[in-house]
Amino acid sequence: xxxxxxSVEGVTxxxxxxxxxxxxxxTARPGETIGLVGPNGxxxxxxxxxxxxxxxxxxxxxxxxxxxxxxxxxxxxxxxxAAVVQEGGADFDLTVRxxxxxxxxxxxxxxxxxxxxxxxxxxxxxxxxxxxALAARSFDRLSGGExxxxxxxxxxxxxxxxxxxxxxxNHLDIRHQLDVLDTLRRLSATVLVALHDLNLAAxxxxxxxxxxxxxxxxxxxxxxxxTPGLLxxxxxxxxxxxxxxxxxxxxxTFLPGExxxxxxxxxxxxxxxxx
Amino acid sequence: MTAPAxxxxxxxxxxxxxxxxxxxxxxxxVLVVLLLASVTAGLAIGSVRVPPGQVWGIVTHAxxxxxxxxxxxxxxxxxVLDVRAPRVVLGxxxxxxxxxxxxxxxxxxxxxxxxxxxxxxxxxxxxxxxxVIVFGVSLFGPASLPVSAFAGALGALVLVYATARTGGRIxxxxxxxxxxxxxxxxxxVLNLLLLxxxxxxxxxxxxxxxxxxxxxxxxxxxxxPSAALLVGVGVLLTQARNLNLLLAGEEAATTMGLDVARFRxxxxxxxxxxxxxxxxxxxxxxxxxxxLPHVVxxxxxxxxxxxxxxxxxxxxxxxxxxxxxxxxxAAPMEIPVxxxxxxxxxxxxxxxxxxDARRHREGGAA
Numbered sequence: 001x002x003x004x005x006x007s008v009e010g011v012t013x014x015x016x017x018x019x020x021x022x023x024x025x026x027t028a029r030p031g032e033t034i035g036l037v038g039p040n041g042x043x044x045x046x047x048x049x050x051x052x053x054x055x056x057x058x059x060x061x062x063x064x065x066x067x068x069x070x071x072x073x074x075x076x077x078x079x080x081x082a083a084v085v086q087e088g089g090a091d092f093d094l095t096v097r098x099x100x101x102x103x104x105x106x107x108x109x110x111x112x113x114x115x116x117x118x119x120x121x122x123x124x125x126x127x128x129x130x131x132x133a134l135a136a137r138s139f140d141r142l143s144g145g146e147x148x149x150x151x152x153x154x155x156x157x158x159x160x161x162x163x164x165x166x167x168x169x170n171h172l173d174i175r176h177q178l179d180v181l182d183t184l185r186r187l188s189a190t191v192l193v194a195l196h197d198l199n200l201a202a203x204x205x206x207x208x209x210x211x212x213x214x215x216x217x218x219x220x221x222x223x224x225x226x227t228p229g230l231l232x233x234x235x236x237x238x239x240x241x242x243x244x245x246x247x248x249x250x251x252x253t254f255l256p257g258e259x260x261x262x263x264x265x266x267x268x269x270x271x272x273x274x275x
Numbered sequence: 276m277t278a279p280a281x282x283x284x285x286x287x288x289x290x291x292x293x294x295x296x297x298x299x300x301x302x303x304x305v306l307v308v309l310l311l312a313s314v315t316a317g318l319a320i321g322s323v324r325v326p327p328g329q330v331w332g333i334v335t336h337a338x339x340x341x342x343x344x345x346x347x348x349x350x351x352x353x354x355v356l357d358v359r360a361p362r363v364v365l366g367x368x369x370x371x372x373x374x375x376x377x378x379x380x381x382x383x384x385x386x387x388x389x390x391x392x393x394x395x396x397x398x399x400x401x402x403x404x405x406x407v408i409v410f411g412v413s414l415f416g417p418a419s420l421p422v423s424a425f426a427g428a429l430g431a432l433v434l435v436y437a438t439a440r441t442g443g444r445i446x447x448x449x450x451x452x453x454x455x456x457x458x459x460x461x462x463x464v465l466n467l468l469l470l471x472x473x474x475x476x477x478x479x480x481x482x483x484x485x486x487x488x489x490x491x492x493x494x495x496x497x498x499x500p501s502a503a504l505l506v507g508v509g510v511l512l513t514q515a516r517n518l519n520l521l522l523a524g525e526e527a528a529t530t531m532g533l534d535v536a537r538f539r540x541x542x543x544x545x546x547x548x549x550x551x552x553x554x555x556x557x558x559x560x561x562x563x564x565x566x567l568p569h570v571v572x573x574x575x576x577x578x579x580x581x582x583x584x585x586x587x588x589x590x591x592x593x594x595x596x597x598x599x600x601x602x603x604x605a606a607p608m609e610i611p612v613x614x615x616x617x618x619x620x621x622x623x624x625x626x627x628x629x630x631d632a633r634r635h636r637e638g639g640a641a
Binding site: 054075098158 | 577
């Protein structure tokens with residue numbers, strides 16, 4: 001697996017007259033793990049959909065290794081970019097292994113069957129998400145967390161240079177959340193991941209982009225971005241942020257009793273990293 | 276991706292077949308034997324019973340490979356070769372075609388209730404064919420009927436799809452309702468055409484045809500349906516993996532390299548072509564495309580590389596037997612085979628609906 005560079009340049013996304021994402025720029029150097037955080041409806045999913053070439057930007061460009069994703073065929077792009085999306089599958093009784101095998105499709109010839117190498121990659125992908133024991137099970141009968149792990153395995157089997165994930169830790173218990181993020185961290189591929197949990201984002205991501213109402217509010221290393229001021233501005237919550245002595249990552253502790261309005265930022269003053 | 280270079284330490288080849296499922300080769304072999312037996316039965320059973328051994332004698336004799344001395348009458352030879360054989364072959368071809376069309380359609384609209392008859396596609400094809408008969412237009416010569424049936428099928432399919440789809444999703448309810456509504460309208464137009472047509476003597480014949488039946492075919496009418504079946508199955512087999520991708524969802528399929536809009540458009544044309552040609556030959560026969568894919572998935576799982584060939588064979592076997600029943604149950608009267616398939620298919624459909632509802636209640640994110 002190699003790593004690809006990603007550059008999102010002034011992208012504006014619309015749905016009808018509604019602006020989902022406005023003038024967003026974002027870069028990921030090869031091998032980086034980039035976290036996308038922000039409240040519900042802030043445009044995270046839309047931005048990811050633009051990266052994996054489902055939403056076409058109204059303005060701006062998405063480039064993977066300097067190639068505009070819309071200049072490539074769907075199949076060509078699928079050999080470089082894989083995605084774990086939030087979309088239900090249909091009710092058709094595929095086994096877990098068959099679902100993971102789908103990830104090999106962009107690499108396969110029209111009529112060729114799965115080769116031994118495909119088989120090995122499928123096994124390895126399943127192993128990476130602790131899913132080897134699920135292989136023969138029916139995908140439709142899995143729990144939400146098991147499904148999520150299988151979909152991640154499918155993306156891994158695709159051997160992407162850029163992996164895009166929309167809330168991959170949804171439905172997972174804490175152990176599997178850590179396992180999945182550890183797996184992503186170990187990949188040589190570039191990773192762009194939308195996460196809800198700020199502490200996990202802080203620990204696992206090299207850099208974070210904070211979205212609010214379709215715009216990038218802040219970006220940079222987690223320690224620079226996750227400040228009480230920013231959390232108050234973006235989420236409207238009071239929080240303390242300290243560097244955790246053992247992990248070395250910023251640790252956000254929410255203070256639910258002291259909820260504040262998003263406007264409160266004016267009083268705390270703009271943080272250095274807040275644009 | 277190529278095979279690993281020799282000498283590189285790789286993991287041992289893994290069995291691609293998931294455990295606990297019948298092997299594809301074994302299933303196909305059993306079905307081929309079953310199909311041969313069914314065809315033999317189709318040729319043997321009828322008002323004049325011909326022993327299976329004699330059936331084989333007549334068939335091999337006709338193919339130019341004699342075994343033993345011919346011990347049958349001319350009349351029997353005519354019955355087997357000219358009366359029953361075309362009918363049995365058309366049954367097998369139609370059954371196979373409808374089963375693969377149903378399989379592919381279910382993947383394309385991502386809904387297990389899809390079927391050419393239920394979605395009004397067969398009605399569209401019927402209307403196209405009847406329009407040619409009633410108005411007597413023959414723009415494409417002898418191919419006018421199937422061409423017009425194809426156009427009708429495609430029109431109906433696009434219409435149903437556009438009506439059923441909202442916000443990128445097709446719910447079972449919308450799909451079935453729009454299929455039923457469009458089928459009703461098309462059938463009404465068809466009946467109107469027939470009733471107001473001044474070719475009254477043809478109306479009765481056409482009306483019988485709209486119930487779906489395999490009677491009255493000769494060898495000449497078999498060429499086109501057989502060709503359509505071969506093209507349909509051939510192309511679908513090359514696209515089996517892409518059909519699998521659609522099961523993952525449209526966005527997911529895109530991220531795995533499938534240009535969904537283009538693929539669906541091409542598949543709609545192909546499926547309409549097969550449906551149109553089959554309906555032009557045998558009339559609209561319902562529920563084969565609904566039942567067979569489901570039964571086959573129970574046997575071999577959901578992978579289209581396994582489902583498509585199995586469904587084709589199973590569909591052929593099913594319709595050959597359905598036609599035997601249609602000829603014999605109320606002999607000497609003949610029941611249209613479409614009536615029989617609806618008798619089995621209707622309850623099956625209801626069972627599927629209930630299963631669908633139950634799964635949703637259980638909270639599977641299906």
